[in-house]
Amino acid sequence: MINKFKVKSLKLKVFLLFTFYFSLFTFLCACTPQKEKVYRKTKILMDTLVTISVVSNSKGDAEKAIDAAFSEIEKLEKLLNFFSPDSEVSLINKNAGISEVKVSPDTLNILDKALSVSEKTDGAFDVTIGPVITLYDFHKKIRPEENAIKKNLPLVNYKELIITRNKSTAFLKKRGMLIDLGGISKGYAADRAVEILKKRGINSGLVSIAGDIKAFGLKPDGKSWNIGIRNPRAKGQEDDIMATIELKDMAISTSGDYERSFIIGEERYHHLLNPKTGYPAKGFRSVSIITKEGTFTDAFSTGIFVLGPEKGTKVLEAMGFDGIIVDSNGKIYTTPGIKGKVALK
Amino acid sequence: MNSGLKGILNSTTIADRLLLFILILLSSSGVVFVKEILPKGRTVQIEADSLPVYRLPIDEEKTVSVKGPHGNTIVEIKNHKVRIIESPCPNKLCIQQGWIESGAVVCLPNRVVVIIGDIDSKDRKVVDAVT
Numbered sequence: 001m002i003n004k005f006k007v008k009s010l011k012l013k014v015f016l017l018f019t020f021y022f023s024l025f026t027f028l029c030a031c032t033p034q035k036e037k038v039y040r041k042t043k044i045l046m047d048t049l050v051t052i053s054v055v056s057n058s059k060g061d062a063e064k065a066i067d068a069a070f071s072e073i074e075k076l077e078k079l080l081n082f083f084s085p086d087s088e089v090s091l092i093n094k095n096a097g098i099s100e101v102k103v104s105p106d107t108l109n110i111l112d113k114a115l116s117v118s119e120k121t122d123g124a125f126d127v128t129i130g131p132v133i134t135l136y137d138f139h140k141k142i143r144p145e146e147n148a149i150k151k152n153l154p155l156v157n158y159k160e161l162i163i164t165r166n167k168s169t170a171f172l173k174k175r176g177m178l179i180d181l182g183g184i185s186k187g188y189a190a191d192r193a194v195e196i197l198k199k200r201g202i203n204s205g206l207v208s209i210a211g212d213i214k215a216f217g218l219k220p221d222g223k224s225w226n227i228g229i230r231n232p233r234a235k236g237q238e239d240d241i242m243a244t245i246e247l248k249d250m251a252i253s254t255s256g257d258y259e260r261s262f263i264i265g266e267e268r269y270h271h272l273l274n275p276k277t278g279y280p281a282k283g284f285r286s287v288s289i290i291t292k293e294g295t296f297t298d299a300f301s302t303g304i305f306v307l308g309p310e311k312g313t314k315v316l317e318a319m320g321f322d323g324i325i326v327d328s329n330g331k332i333y334t335t336p337g338i339k340g341k342v343a344l345k
Numbered sequence: 346m347n348s349g350l351k352g353i354l355n356s357t358t359i360a361d362r363l364l365l366f367i368l369i370l371l372s373s374s375g376v377v378f379v380k381e382i383l384p385k386g387r388t389v390q391i392e393a394d395s396l397p398v399y400r401l402p403i404d405e406e407k408t409v410s411v412k413g414p415h416g417n418t419i420v421e422i423k424n425h426k427v428r429i430i431e432s433p434c435p436n437k438l439c440i441q442q443g444w445i446e447s448g449a450v451v452c453l454p455n456r457v458v459v460i461i462g463d464i465d466s467k468d469r470k471v472v473d474a475v476t
Contacts, residue, residue: 042458043395049458053473080362114366123374208474228472240448244472254476264364288476 002302036220041066046077046186048210048343054197055204065200069193069207079107080185082130082178090158093130097175102168110181110188110295111163111170117184117299118158121315125303126275130178131155133273141262143269149278152176156275175223186251189297190214194294207294214251224248224341232258232285232326242332243324246341247290253297255290255305256286272305283308283328290322290338295322389427391420392458403427403461413455420459427459448475 002113039062040053056062078282081087088107093094095101103111114127131152135144162171172179186209193207194214204217206225215225224246231242245252257280261270274281287305289297304312309327322337334342391399393411401407401422408421408430416433426444432452439452449460
């Protein structure tokens with residue numbers, strides 16, 4: 001009888017123990033906070049592929065934040081698109097030599113920043129390049145006649161783009177002048193998109209608008225964002241990326257002679273035109289610039305590319321930016337500030 | 346049958362039952378964790394006008410048609426590679442890109458995006474974006 005009672009009591013203890021452990025297990029499963037993940041969405045905006053990645057523990061929150069950032073980029077696209085007749089940029093261009101145009105704070109801000117980059121690069125970056133760049137057709141491989149370049153070159157001068165802050169206006173002094181913000185708008189949009197994501201409570205993410213990338217925070221594994229830098233002379237998929245760089249709270253942009261380009265004979269015609277000559281700049285194959293603001297990485301990568309090795313590296317140093325540069329012989333240079341963060345392949 | 350099962354149960358000790366319970370517990374917990382631990386395969390994601398249309402494994406040969414604003418874009422998956430073989434766009438730049446093993450092929454005019462992704466394998470160094 002005693003024995004039977006002991007066995008029953010033992011069974012009860014074992015049962016209770018099992019119940020306790022099982023409850024604990026299910027409780028822990030339920031209470032463990034949902035793991036942080038990278039949520040990614042892609043959209044065609046600004047005539048290119050825009051990918052936004054965010055780190056979040058909620059799919060719903062992540063998607064809402066990404067959609068808000070996409071809306072911001074869409075809004076900027078409407079203001080800044082060179083080809084859209086209703087954009088503020090087109091309005092400024094149509095009124096060139098006629099009247100000043102009232103513009104939104106975003107347009108004013110981006111024009112202001114563009115002019116400051118023009119000053120710092122001695123006009124190597126110039127948003128008034130429109131009358132010359134429109135003479136080229138990089139899809140149809142059309143290069144302009146020398147006379148056509150000579151005729152339009154006097155219309156390229158950033159000093160004749162007047163912005164008046166207190167009136168929120170922009171004015172191109174000469175008829176026929178055209179501003180094209182293609183060399184700065186994507187970087188600016190990346191900055192704005194990151195601001196929107198942060199406002200929505202996202203602490204870590206990556207905004208990539210073609211080659212203009214802005215990273216903030218860390219990935220769920222605690223590592224920095226890993227950015228690949230394209231090989232300007234890639235022959236196949238294997239050597240498509242020449243280096244990788246780890247980024248956190250930084251932006252990167254690359255200007256390369258391989259984008260929007262064609263070759264006639266031995267000559268490579270690309271979109272990075274020297275505003276002083278109207279012809280594609282020589283000296284570099286690609287220039288990648290790293291700093292906090294995407295607006296500056298975008299514009300300075302173009303400006304420094306156009307300036308060439310001697311003057312370009314001086315501006316890079318003076319601005320305190322980091323960079324990865326491939327010269328015309330294929331030699332790769334990196335600035336000391338990114339030592340240990342770059343892996344060459 | 347019932348008496349057989351009863352017999353088996355009667356012939357087991359408390360330790361046996363404890364072991365059985367632990368095994369069941371471990372197996373069921375595996376269902377929860379295995380999804381997180383195992384690497385996911387590579388997939389081809391096809392989007393038209395910013396909306397996902399297909400999500401296909403890269404290791405299966407397949408040719409699919411995706412409708413964009415200008416017409417149908419034909420995407421081919423073969424030998425772990427992807428390419429666009431037909432497109433209504435004027436420049437055919439997407440077709441000229443040829444086969445890709447990573448990254449994306451985009452047809453801007455027809456707003457079709459083909460992305461190779463989901464490489465979650467721990468030992469592969471993933472590039473998060475390319476400049």
